[in-house]
Amino acid sequence: MTARDALSLTARDALVAATGRLAAAGIDAAGGDARALLAAAIEVPRDRLTLHLGDVLGDEAQARYASMIARRAAHEPVAKILGERTFWGRMFEVTPDVLDPRPETECLIAAALEGAAPDRLLDLGTGSGIIAVTLLAEWPGAQGVATDISAAALAVAGHNAARHGVAARLDLLCADWFAGLEGSFDLIVSNPPYIAAHEMPGLAPEVRLHDPQAALTDGADGLTACRAIVAGARAHLRPGGRILLEIGPAQGQQVCKLLTGAGFTGVRILRDFDGRDRVVGGDLHEKPR
Numbered sequence: 001m002t003a004r005d006a007l008s009l010t011a012r013d014a015l016v017a018a019t020g021r022l023a024a025a026g027i028d029a030a031g032g033d034a035r036a037l038l039a040a041a042i043e044v045p046r047d048r049l050t051l052h053l054g055d056v057l058g059d060e061a062q063a064r065y066a067s068m069i070a071r072r073a074a075h076e077p078v079a080k081i082l083g084e085r086t087f088w089g090r091m092f093e094v095t096p097d098v099l100d101p102r103p104e105t106e107c108l109i110a111a112a113l114e115g116a117a118p119d120r121l122l123d124l125g126t127g128s129g130i131i132a133v134t135l136l137a138e139w140p141g142a143q144g145v146a147t148d149i150s151a152a153a154l155a156v157a158g159h160n161a162a163r164h165g166v167a168a169r170l171d172l173l174c175a176d177w178f179a180g181l182e183g184s185f186d187l188i189v190s191n192p193p194y195i196a197a198h199e200m201p202g203l204a205p206e207v208r209l210h211d212p213q214a215a216l217t218d219g220a221d222g223l224t225a226c227r228a229i230v231a232g233a234r235a236h237l238r239p240g241g242r243i244l245l246e247i248g249p250a251q252g253q254q255v256c257k258l259l260t261g262a263g264f265t266g267v268r269i270l271r272d273f274d275g276r277d278r279v280v281g282g283d284l285h286e287k288p289r
């Protein structure tokens with residue numbers, strides 16, 4: 001490309017070149033990702049991008065786009081490049097310190113919202129805060145506590161709580177699961193790290209290299225967190241309370257067994273939109289022992 005061509009590079013030219021580069025780097029959704037990043041680079045809403053494809057890109061926009069495309073070609077997820085992602089219709093800050101929220105986690109939200117609104121809910125391992133913040137935004141009368149072992153993740157959750165107007169109803173606690181938690185809850189929710197150590201090498205680089213290790217795996221069989229959460233849940237749930245846990249698609253029966261063994265009733269597996277086991281739920285009918 002000559003200097004003169006570079007000066008008159010249109011958004012369309014840049015998009016075509018970027019799509020080719022991402023495809024060559026093995027990015028599955030090369031076209032969609034190139035469009036999302038272009039919209040951000042030229043600062044237009046994603047659904048208005050087509051209207052701007054004939055625009056000539058200025059130097060700064062070209063440099064911004066080139067840097068974004070280089071990061072994506074190195075398999076950094078789009079949400080981590082943009083610093084945000086949509087979850088349950090709301091935009092959340094996402095940084096290297098938190099798990100990039102997954103659309104599958106919306107199954108847990110859907111399952112929670114099918115039940116009665118709680119007075120007080122607990123989100124264990126909150127990460128970016130998507131679960132606690134979404135549920136508090138959907139249930140304006142509820143209070144919540146969200147814990148994480150990562151102080152850096154809790155800072156992101158705090159920003160997201162403020163962004164969606166629920167900060168006054170959400171306490172953030174840096175804790176190892178239930179450690180130091182006071183009071184009881186009507187609903188416990190968690191998307192714990194459930195990937196087994198032996199599954200880690202098979203993960204996509206977007207996940208393996210860009211999500212925090214502690215958000216992904218226990219370094220063992222993938223069920224350490226679930227065991228700890230189920231073991232502590234009864235003592236922190238009010239009679240009539242519920243628990244909902246996101247699981248790996250092969251963990252349904254084992255997690256059901258854990259909940260049944262801990263005295264939960266109505267233990268059930270819920271599937272995601274692809275038909276895979278995704279959430280296990282249980283109810284507590286008696287008083288905690």
Ligand SMILES: C[S@@+](CC[C@H](N)C(=O)[O-])C[C@H]1O[C@@H](n2cnc3c(N)ncnc32)[C@H](O)[C@@H]1O
Pocket residue numbers: 098099100101102105124125126127128129130131147148149150153175176177191192193194214215216
């Ligand atoms: C799979 S991520 C889920 C993040 C967020 N809830 C979501 O759904 O996107 C698991 C989270 O659990 C946190 N975590 C890991 N071990 C923990 C522990 N022992 N106590 C509390 N949180 C822990 C990680 O820091 C991470 O934020």
